Every structure is written in structure tokens, then in C-alpha cells.
Amino acid sequence: MTEHRISSSSGHEAQLSPISRGPIVPSNFPPGIxxxxxxxxxxxxxxxxxxxVESESSNTTQPPPLVSSRPKDCSIGLSSSFYLYKGFCEGAKEVARGGLGIKKIKKPGFSGAHEVAKCTSCSYELDFRQVELDVNNTEQANFSSHKIAFRPRFLQKCHVATKRADELLYGCVFCVHAQRTLEECDATVFFSQKKLFEHLARHPRPLPQVPGIMAIEEAEIPPNLRNNYDLHFRAPPKESPLAGKQTEMAQRPAATATQTVKRMYGMRLLYDNTPAFELANGARISGIEFPEKYNGEWIMGWHEGNFGSAPLDVLKLEPPPKGEIxxxxxxxxxxxxxxxxxxxxxxxxxxxxxxxxxxxxxxxxxxxxxxxxxxxxxxxxxxxxxxxxxxxxxxxxxxxxxxxxxxxxxxxxxxxFGRFASSRKASSQRTSSVAEVIVSSGPRPSVC
Missing domain, CATH: 2.30.30.40 (SH3 Domains)
Known part of the structure; x- marks a missing residue:
């Protein structure tokens, strides 16, 4: 908006000159924008x-892009769950170097005392008999999950330090070695053996060579490695549920968990029984939506290949690139x-x-x-x-x-503007498959 004021100078007639009103910039307006x-x-x-309308001078200027330029960030930095949880346990590192990393202890139980293999550096435990069979390279120590054969030694090598024997924490040795995840919303700390192997089943081949990890990708295990390996991938990698969704994901917000959310810690659940994610502190959620029925208090989004929910107050929204503000x-x-x-x-x-x-x-x-x-x-x-x-x-x-x-x-x-209401209504009626939360129970985890 402009206003006209009378300006005059010596020897000239007064004339109307337009004076533009400059924008009033709030005091908290950040520099650079x-x-x-x-x-x-x-x-x-x-x-x-x-x-x-896109621009008052659309004939001379280029319209702004209609697709977000937010880059896909899969890096594992210091703010990731893995590093917030202090990384692999020292006992896990000892096993990867060829050491035992455990001590045998007896624990009381309902049917009498039983022996467990307790980590030398944290409260992580496995059944001592299973570890003993593995160390002796016996056939009985071969297990399978999600078409991946493994030995108990692998679980020892990838566990993250825990203070509770009933709280399992794992990290992906391949992602950590590469310093990046498969998707930007992938977990870097897993709360169960099942979740870890669901993640491993999506890893592309060939796998990176990680010191201390014997991973076999051939159809058959070589004779010299029989009963003496960590992992045997017996099937091709599973396709990521986010394949083909990258453009769509880039148009939606992402967020990071600011605290650990687990059922054992009394996590909240939705009134409509929609399963909610268990989240490690630092975990990322991408492709976020705000369903109308949750009044902005809960979000739906992608985490570790699943579409699920989380309360907004345990998340920190990530702002868009400055060029999009x-x-x-x-x-x-x-x-x-x-x-x-x-x-x-x-x-x-x-x-x-x-x-x-x-x-x-x-x-x-x-x-x-x-x-x-x-x-x-x-x-x-x-x-x-x-x-x-x-x-x-x-x-x-x-x-x-x-x-x-x-x-x-x-x-x-x-x-x-009418499209906002209709699009939000359609979003709230979306039916999406939500992965159920896996909760570890029992004082002594065993390989299965």
C-alpha cells in the first residue's frame, strides 16, 4: 500500500510523490530468511x-517450485538413537574381537536356579546353554528368523548396553558401519530380536564387510564355516515399503523422538486402539500426517518400514529447508x-x-x-x-x-481454500496398516 505526500524543493512546484510503506518485520524474525x-x-x-495467483509479475519471473527440496537424510549422527544410547556395549565389542564377553551366573527361578550368560559390561543376558553350544560350534546353536540363519554370537555382538535384563536393545552392525540407514525413518536402536531381523531382511546385497562379523550371502554355507558364522541370508532382500514413495515423503514433515517411549515405561495408547510406535530417544518418523480425529495431538507417520501413530508432544518437528520458508x-x-x-x-x-x-x-x-x-x-x-x-x-x-x-x-x-477441508477429511478417513508394537517380556531372553 502507498500513500501520497506533498514534497517540495526550492524553485520548483510541489508535486505528489508515492512513498511505499516498508514491511513491519517482527523482532523475532530470523536472519537469512x-x-x-x-x-x-x-x-x-x-x-x-x-x-x-502465483505472482504479480508471472510474465517475467519463474514460479516457485511445487515440490519440496528437502534432501533425504539417512546419516547416523550424534543425535541418532544409536549414539544417544552410547553405541554397542563394551561386552559386545569384546565378543566381536573374539573374546567371550560373558560370565556365567546362577539366577533363582520358579523351578530352581538356572544358569545365564551375563554380559561383562551391562545387564544383557542370554541362556548360558545356548551360548555354550555356539562356542562349541554345535548344530543345535543354529537358529532362524525372517529367513536369516544366525548364531547366538551375533546377538551378543550387536547388543546395546542395557540396565535391565528384560530390556533388549540392539543395533544394526551394517548400518553403523556404513554410518547411514536404509531409509531416513529407520531405527538405529531396536527393542527386540524380532525387530532387528525385520530390519536385516531389508538390507540390500552385497552387505558391507564388518570386522568381526561373518555374514554369508551364498545359498549354501561353505563347509569351513559350517556352525561357525554369524548370519546366513537365505533369501533375497525384501523390498522397502517406502519404495516409490520418496517424492510423497519429501512433501510431508518429519520429526524426531525427544524421549524413549515404551510400554514397559507406561506409554500412552490411542482411544481407538490404533497401535502406537515404541520409539527410542532420537528415533525419526517421516511422512507425517495430522488426522483430524486426533485434534493435532497425535500424528501418523512412517518408522522402520511401518505406518503408525505417536503423540506429538514426544516429538520434535523438523522445519523445512530455509528456501521453503x-x-x-x-x-x-x-x-x-x-x-x-x-x-x-x-x-x-x-x-x-x-x-x-x-x-x-x-x-x-x-x-x-x-x-x-x-x-x-x-x-x-x-x-x-x-x-x-x-x-x-x-x-x-x-x-x-x-x-x-x-x-x-x-x-x-x-x-x-475449500480444498483444505476436503483434503483433510479424506486424510482422516485413510486406512493404513499399522505395525503392532513388539514388547519383550520375561527376565531371561532366549534365542528363537
Whole structure:
């Protein structure tokens, strides 16, 4: 918007000169994004209500990309579950170097004392008889899971330090050696033997050579390695459930668990009995959706090849790339929040906090279908937020202080903004297969 003021100088007639109003930038607006401030133009059409247009100078400028540029990040960094859990146990490393890494102890039981092989460095245990048979290279120590034959020594070599004998923690030796996972939402700490082997069954071949691990990929075990190996992959790798979904996944948010969530620790479950993920601290979830029936409190997403649920308050949403964050301080677009959004301040980021029913102003976006928008809350604080948390029926544009008429808002619901409500409804009716949570039980795990 511009206003006209009279300017004069000596010896010249006064003339009208336009003076542009500069954008009012909130004090918390982060550096590095202001250069990308763009106008988010909307025009009112008598026939269809609010119609978004890409640019006021579309003839001379290139429209923004409609596909997220968020790179696929499969790296295993210091913030991953594996390193937050301190990596492989020292006892596991000892076994990988050729040592025993265990001590035999007797534990009382209902039917009398029994012998267990306890790790020398943590509380991890296996049945001592199974370990003894393995050390002696006997046939009885061959086991199988998900078409992968293995010996108990492998479980010893890949266990993560635990403080409880009934809490099994494993890591993938192949992912850790490569310093990357198969998918960005793959686990790096597994809560059961079953989950570990489900993951191993998806590993592409050939496998990386890991010191201390004898992995056989041939159809038959060589005679010299009979009963003296770690793993024998007897079937081709399983296809990833995310194959062909990478573009779709990149358009949705991802998040990281900020705490360990397990049933043995009293995890919450959904009222409709939808199974919820058990998550290690640092675990990642990708392809996140916000089903309408959960009021923004629970999400659905992908983790370790399964589509499941998790409470939002145990997750930290990952912001989109800076190039996909736009702010328009001259934007007249506003809307009412249909859900509360209150990310923890200590998690950092430019997330906007607001309550249900609060009006968000100065709304803008990189492109309208992007999952992340920006705006200003009732306290005048700028930030970014998931556009799913906005009531699409309340989106409006004001011009010269006037609101869009109610009849225009009704017509607008048939246009672009009306699609938000319909798309969210369709999302909430999605039927997806959710992997059931595997919970380890019993004080003494055994190989099966």
C-alpha cells in the first residue's frame, strides 16, 4: 500500500510523490530468511471467491517450485538413537574381537536356579546353554528368523548396553558401519530380536564387510564355516515399503523422538486402539500426517518400514529447508487455528505457538500446498507452523481494513481454500496398516 505526500524543493512546484510503506518485520524474525520475503498475492473473483495467483509479475519471473527440496537424510549422527544410547556395549565389542564377553551366573527361578550368560559390561543376558553350544560350534546353536540363519554370537555382538535384563536393545552392525540407514525413518536402536531381523531382511546385497562379523550371502554355507558364522541370508532382500514413495515423503514433515517411549515405561495408547510406535530417544518418523480425529495431538507417520501413530508432544518437528520458508509482512491473509500448537521452547526452531481459536495473521507460504506456513500470532510473534492446524473455512483476506464478505467466503470454499477441508477429511478417513508394537517380556531372553 502507498500513500501520497506533498514534497517540495526550492524553485520548483510541489508535486505528489508515492512513498511505499516498508514491511513491519517482527523482532523475532530470523536472519537469512528476510531476503526471501515475497508477496503472497490473492485476487477476488466474483465467480469463485478467493483465487490464489502465483505472482504479480508471472510474465517475467519463474514460479516457485511445487515440490519440496528437502534432501533425504539417512546419516547416523550424534543425535541418532544409536549414539544417544552410547553405541554397542563394551561386552559386545569384546565378543566381536573374539573374546567371550560373558560370565556365567546362577539366577533363582520358579523351578530352581538356572544358569545365564551375563554380559561383562551391562545387564544383557542370554541362556548360558545356548551360548555354550555356539562356542562349541554345535548344530543345535543354529537358529532362524525372517529367513536369516544366525548364531547366538551375533546377538551378543550387536547388543546395546542395557540396565535391565528384560530390556533388549540392539543395533544394526551394517548400518553403523556404513554410518547411514536404509531409509531416513529407520531405527538405529531396536527393542527386540524380532525387530532387528525385520530390519536385516531389508538390507540390500552385497552387505558391507564388518570386522568381526561373518555374514554369508551364498545359498549354501561353505563347509569351513559350517556352525561357525554369524548370519546366513537365505533369501533375497525384501523390498522397502517406502519404495516409490520418496517424492510423497519429501512433501510431508518429519520429526524426531525427544524421549524413549515404551510400554514397559507406561506409554500412552490411542482411544481407538490404533497401535502406537515404541520409539527410542532420537528415533525419526517421516511422512507425517495430522488426522483430524486426533485434534493435532497425535500424528501418523512412517518408522522402520511401518505406518503408525505417536503423540506429538514426544516429538520434535523438523522445519523445512530455509528456501521453503516465506514471510510476507504485507500479507492480509489471516485464519483461525483449529488446534492448539505448542512445541517446546527448549527444542528450538522458529515454530509459532498458538492456542485453539487464536487468529493467525500475515499468513504466507512458499507455495500454497506446502505443509508449512508462516504467520504472526495474537502476541505479535512471527513463526512457522503446520498448515493443517489452520481452519480452512476461516481463511480470509482483508483489503483496506475490510473483511471479505460472508457471501464471498461461502463462494471461496468452492475454490482453492475449500480444498483444505476436503483434503483433510479424506486424510482422516485413510486406512493404513499399522505395525503392532513388539514388547519383550520375561527376565531371561532366549534365542528363537
Amino acid at each position: 528476510q531476503d526471501g520475503i515475497e508477496r503472497v498475492p490473492l485476487v477476488v473473483n466474483d465467480g469463485e471467491g478467493l483465487i490464489p 516465506r514471510m510476507d509482512t504485507t500479507s492480509n491473509i489471516s485464519a483461525v487455528a483449529r488446534w492448539k500448537f505448542a512445541p517446546r521452547t527448549k527444542d528450538g526452531g522458529d515454530w509459532l505457538r498458538f492456542d485453539q481459536g487464536e487468529r493467525i495473521t500475515n499468513i504466507s507460504w512458499a507455495w500454497q500446498d506446502h505443509w508449512c506456513w508462516s504467520g504472526t500470532n495474537a502476541k505479535g510473534v512471527w513463526g512457522i507452523f503446520p498448515q493443517t492446524h489452520i481452519d480452512g473455512n476461516t481463511i480470509r483476506e482483508t483489503s483496506d481494513g475490510s473483511s471479505v464478505s460472508s457471501s464471498e467466503r461461502r463462494r471461496r470454499s468452492e475454490g482453492f
